Amino acid sequence: MTLNDAAAARLDDLQHQHLKRALLPCPVSGRAFDFSSNDYLCLSTHPEVVDAGMAMARRYGAGATGSRLLSGNLDCFEQLEAQIARFKQAEAALLYATGYQANSSGLAALLDKTLWAGQEPLVFSDRLNHASLHHACQLAGVKQLRFRHNDFEHLTELLNKHRGSEQPKIIVTETVFGMEGDLLLVEELAELALGHRAVVYLDEAHATGVWGPEGRGLGALQTPAIEALKAMGHWVVMGTFSKGVGVSGAYIACSAVLKHYLLNRSTGFVYSTAPSPFVVGAIGKALELIPALEPDRQTLQTNAQALRDMLHAMGFNTGLSNTHIVPVLVGQASHALALKDHLLQLGIRASAIRPPTVPPHTARVRLALNTGHHGLHVHALVEALRHWSTHPSAHSSDVNLG
Ligand SMILES: Cc1ncc(COP(=O)(O)O)c(C=O)c1O
Incomplete structure (x- = not known):
């Protein structure tokens, strides 16, 4: 078996388990609706x-x-x-x-x-x-x-x-x-x-x-x-x-x-x-x-709590979150990918996190808030998640694995 054959077979294997990863281009112009970035204080572009x-x-x-x-x-x-x-x-x-x-x-x-x-x-x-x-x-x-x-x-x-x-x-x-x-x-x-x-x-x-x-x-x-x-x-x-x-x-x-x-x-x-x-x-x-960014830090955590409250009201599970990082737990890797794709289709970027990064059966979409997110962005996110929760067909495992 060549190295190429071995790598291709291993990737097929990962794809079948919904665990294959891929690089996605990240447009700088779309940062506002990006809930996947760790640039929590928006300092990367300061x-x-x-x-x-x-x-x-x-x-x-x-x-x-x-x-x-x-x-x-x-x-x-x-x-x-x-x-x-x-x-x-x-x-x-x-x-x-x-x-x-x-x-x-x-x-x-x-x-x-x-x-x-x-x-x-x-x-x-x-x-x-x-x-x-x-x-x-x-x-x-x-x-x-x-x-x-x-x-x-x-x-x-x-x-x-x-x-x-x-x-x-x-x-x-x-x-x-x-x-x-x-x-x-x-x-x-x-x-x-x-x-x-x-x-x-x-x-x-x-x-x-x-x-x-x-x-x-x-x-x-x-x-x-x-x-x-x-x-x-x-x-x-x-x-x-x-x-x-x-x-x-x-x-x-x-x-x-x-x-x-x-x-x-x-x-x-x-x-x-x-x-x-x-x-x-x-x-x-x-x-x-x-040190002087205390008001931003406070707003970040207030927004995170408001987001968690809205998600809980819609029946989502945010696990143990009590910070600016808000996971939406969905269980199966295929569901996490489907939810991530659903959000992306609506112009919202979030990360699907699957095993082995997290324990088996705890796949999730990770939402990371930053100080550049305002009411409009959070509203769009919440509406996109509401749409997901009210359209059960969207939970099918017939998902794009890209
Ligand atoms: C908890 C934790 N430690 C360490 C790292 C690695 O940091 P870096 O991305 O700077 O290599 C990360 C990044 O994902 C992380 O989440």
Whole structure:
């Protein structure tokens, strides 16, 4: 069998299960009716953000020219990292080219046995953690003890089971879950972790810019337990610049010594070219703007609650959502594709999310609100969903799999 034959057969297989994916062109002019974008604060097109990116590229060039450890350590990176550390109320921060790299290689470095005098860490992971967090565990070759989503009773049970163990304990979770749209109880988690002297690794991909004090993320909350964990280096906060910040790239905010360890041992940092200076300039400006966007953040959450209320009144299930991310749970992958196509035919873009991104039988259409959505856009969305709910024939599995 040739590689082409094998790939074609695998794609046929995915198509039959309604799990095949395809790239769709995304017209910039249609952004207003786009509920699939993660540009929650519309900063990707903010003129000051774009100008700051261009100014930085003019000064330093379009590319960094190498890994930070070789030719790529421009002073703009060091300045941005100091800014990120202040933004996150952390001692230090390390910049990555993508969130996927930060998680898969940054977390993997924390789970490396050689860091812990040869002991394999016990990793307590939320069942719904992002793929990049799972891949970090695979890369490090560690087993995960998975707790039910956001279920601290279950987490406590697992932690208690290992209370006597000498192995280091690391709790890995997200502050805003990207596919459920629900929040972590950060203060409670910090108390629990402190009681077990566990390290906390938080993914703030969907919270950065949007949640927490002045949009700094929920990991920037200050409580005695969080401060105590920070003092031990046990409060490690990752986030992306690709969503609420509107650019691309990611950070790990942590202690200074841990930053130094990561820049030695995190392969996605060591063996990858540093981000473009454009990205650095744009992120720096977005971080300057974010604290003052409190009214936008409040409107975003008010709109999300109004949308959930309207969807519930029509009988839709929005699962656990209590943030700007509102999933419409439909169960089967074919139904999610059909609903996404129905919306697209009416000029509304949303994402069909299917296994393995979400657990089996929980396929959904994910609606992500942003500060550019106004009454008109939400009204059009609600009417399109009403049309779907009142035309049961639309639920047929005879769908376009494109
Ligand atoms: C929770 C979470 N973590 C990490 C990532 C990866 O971030 P990036 O898109 O910057 O690679 C994503 C993106 O989808 C995410 O949702």
